[in-house]
Amino acid sequence: MHRLSIRLASLLVFLLFAQFSVAADKQATLDVINAYMSAWNKHDPEAAAQYFAEDGEFLDASVGVPQVGRETAKDKVIKLFIDAVPDLKWQMVGEPVVEGDNIAFEWQFDGRNTGAWGPDTPATNKPLSFKGVSFIRLKDGKIASQHDYYDALGFNKQLGW
Template structure:
């Protein structure tokens, strides 16, 4: 009887995760960033996710590479980061697009450069596709020139 209860509980909990709306998934994913937990944020990414940062130009493919080379890199570079959705997101079925502001102090190494200990704050837009509770694509578009100027 205990085994049946455990199987039912597992099924119910996994179906709850899959039944989340794409917007709920995105908000929880952003929450993990704001908790400064790269691994937790990475759990919201599909194994074969494509993460495109327009400032870099080359997409990162795969969950572990996106977690390590994008999420962790940002969190390590700006340990007190705050990634905030502003305005009302636009979404249609499995796609969520929204404007955001990213802020914090560059007190850690970032992209091979030493910390500047300068505050940063820049705006951007993300386009995120969610399938069965996992992010399969993320595209981030922002003014990297403004960010570079803030880091000088």
Template sequence: MKTLKVALFSAVLFSGLAQANSTSLEVVKAYMAAWNEHNASKAAALLASDVTYYDAAAGEPVTGRNNAEKEVIGAFIKAVPNLKWTMTDKPVYDDDTVAFRWEFAGKNSGEWGGSPATHNAIKFEGVSYIRVKDGKITWQGDYYDSKKLDEELEPEKK
């Protein structure tokens, strides 16, 4: 009986350790999948309550899960309802950090930053640096060519 208890305890302990060690990349992949499902609340559920989201183009970080869901994730999904966010290179990661190159593509068919939809196709590349603790994203920094995105969002001139 004692052997069975030790075996059960070991199995639970080691499964928890294995989960903790593989969490950072798995969390980021689940987070990107939620974005690609166009589900802001599902993506936000993977953020820590005190997350910091830094968008290099915006300059000021957004803090807190609710703010990130509304001001970042929800805003992008509303502006580009068919968005596709894809890792374009092998990620670099360790226990708590994931960095990767990506491509963001879709059609701007919703309001973005107070501007009406242009219905233009957009496609731009960037890099994200994400920290994960206890299965939640605690910090995300996105770096991309915002000038290219701005050009793609310009209304067609007739």
């Protein structure tokens, strides 16, 4: 009976430690994503890009072609959006789903398009507000991949395109 008690106590300690480890992993993932989103909301593409792995991938599903590499993600996605919508606000909606280094969450993006999207796409000076979902995978505390899905048709209509 004594051996059974020791085994049971050992099992309980193990389960408590495992539970603590899972909670710590979840919090670490949330901390990275919250800091990343905060850099976007501070309108700082350099700071936001630092959360990407050197070979990280950013896929905007409406574009269909992944942007690979920290500098490419910074220049072709992060900086592009921040320059086009300099007052942007990007916030998480509801509770994210976190499993280890993976997170999925719904988000809301708001702002006014006062900057050009590119040489052939000038600012519209129109407000925009749309929701989407991100699926992000971290590796060693950095974003290894971010895949974003949102209503591109609604986004384009708001801008008058």
